Amino acid sequence: MAKRKDLDPSTSSRALVGEELKHARERNGLSQTALGAILFVSGSYVGQMEAGIRRIRPEFGPQLDDALGTGDFFTRTTKSMAKSKYPDHFAEAVEAEAEATEIREYSPTLIPGLLQTEAYAKAVFRAYNPLASDASIEEDVALRLERAQILDNPTTPVLWVILDEAVLRRPVGGPAVMAENLFHVAKLAQEHRIILQILPFSVGAHPSMEGSLKLMAFEDAPPLSFAEAPGMGRLLDDPAKVNQHAMLFSLLSASALSPQDSLALIESVAEDYAHEEQH
Structure with missing residues (x-):
C-alpha cells in the first residue's frame, strides 16, 4: 500500500x-x-x-x-x-509523469513527447489534426514543451528511452526538423540526463511489436504503466500487467544497442539529415 x-x-x-x-x-x-x-x-x-x-x-x-x-x-x-489543460484520456498520465521518479519508455514510431523540439512537435500535431487552426496547434505545442520542463531537474526523473530505428528514419517535418531534434536527444544523452538506446531493424521480431510501452515508478506509491492508442489512453495499476510490461521493456533493452552505440547511431543519422538539408 x-x-x-x-x-x-x-x-x-x-x-x-x-x-x-x-x-x-x-x-x-x-x-x-x-x-x-x-x-x-x-x-x-x-x-x-x-x-x-x-x-x-x-x-x-x-x-x-x-x-x-x-x-x-x-x-x-x-x-x-476535474478540469485539465490536457485531453481527458491523457490528463492522468501527465499528472503521474510529473510525480514519477523513474520513467521507462519504448517508442516505435516517433520521438517521445518529453524529448520533442518545438518544430517536431508542431509537425506531429499538424499530422494528427490537419484541419486544426494554427492557434490550436500552437497551444498543443506549448503544452508539450511545458511537459518537457520536468527534465530541467538534473537528476529526477530518471528517463530511460528506447527508440525503434524507425523513429530515426521517418523524416517528421523534413530533414532540418529531424536533424535538430535528433541532435537535441543526443545532447541529453551526452550530458547523462537520459539513458538512450536504439532498437535496430536488424533485431527483427521483438517483444513489443504491438505498440509502445511507458512505465512510471514513484517514491511512495505503486508503479504504473500507460497504454495509449490514437485518441485514447489508460493508466494501468494491475501488478501483473505492470510487471508484464516491465519484463517486455527489459527484453527490449537486452536486444537494443548499447547506450554508446545508440548515441553514435543517432548522431550519424542527425548528421545525414543536416547534410541533406544543406544540399
Missing part, C-alpha cells in the same frame, strides 16, 4: 485532497483494498489517489462522501479538480 510523506505548504491541491482521503479512510478503519472495493478499483488505485499521483475522478466523489461520512467534501472538490 502507498505511504505518503508529510506534506509541506507548497504541495499541490491534488496531493492535499489525497491526504484528506487517506485521513478519512483511516478514520473509518478501512484499508485501501476495502475502499477500492467500494469504488470498484484496486487498492493500488486508492494508494495512487492518496499519494496525489492520480486525481480522484468526479464520479467517485459522492461514493466517497457516503462511505467516509465526509458530507459533500469529495463531491465538491473532485468536480473542481
Whole structure:
C-alpha cells in the first residue's frame, strides 16, 4: 500500500485532497483494498489517489462522501479538480509523469513527447489534426514543451528511452526538423540526463511489436504503466500487467544497442539529415 510523506505548504491541491482521503479512510478503519472495493478499483488505485499521483475522478466523489461520512467534501472538490489543460484520456498520465521518479519508455514510431523540439512537435500535431487552426496547434505545442520542463531537474526523473530505428528514419517535418531534434536527444544523452538506446531493424521480431510501452515508478506509491492508442489512453495499476510490461521493456533493452552505440547511431543519422538539408 502507498505511504505518503508529510506534506509541506507548497504541495499541490491534488496531493492535499489525497491526504484528506487517506485521513478519512483511516478514520473509518478501512484499508485501501476495502475502499477500492467500494469504488470498484484496486487498492493500488486508492494508494495512487492518496499519494496525489492520480486525481480522484468526479464520479467517485459522492461514493466517497457516503462511505467516509465526509458530507459533500469529495463531491465538491473532485468536480473542481476535474478540469485539465490536457485531453481527458491523457490528463492522468501527465499528472503521474510529473510525480514519477523513474520513467521507462519504448517508442516505435516517433520521438517521445518529453524529448520533442518545438518544430517536431508542431509537425506531429499538424499530422494528427490537419484541419486544426494554427492557434490550436500552437497551444498543443506549448503544452508539450511545458511537459518537457520536468527534465530541467538534473537528476529526477530518471528517463530511460528506447527508440525503434524507425523513429530515426521517418523524416517528421523534413530533414532540418529531424536533424535538430535528433541532435537535441543526443545532447541529453551526452550530458547523462537520459539513458538512450536504439532498437535496430536488424533485431527483427521483438517483444513489443504491438505498440509502445511507458512505465512510471514513484517514491511512495505503486508503479504504473500507460497504454495509449490514437485518441485514447489508460493508466494501468494491475501488478501483473505492470510487471508484464516491465519484463517486455527489459527484453527490449537486452536486444537494443548499447547506450554508446545508440548515441553514435543517432548522431550519424542527425548528421545525414543536416547534410541533406544543406544540399
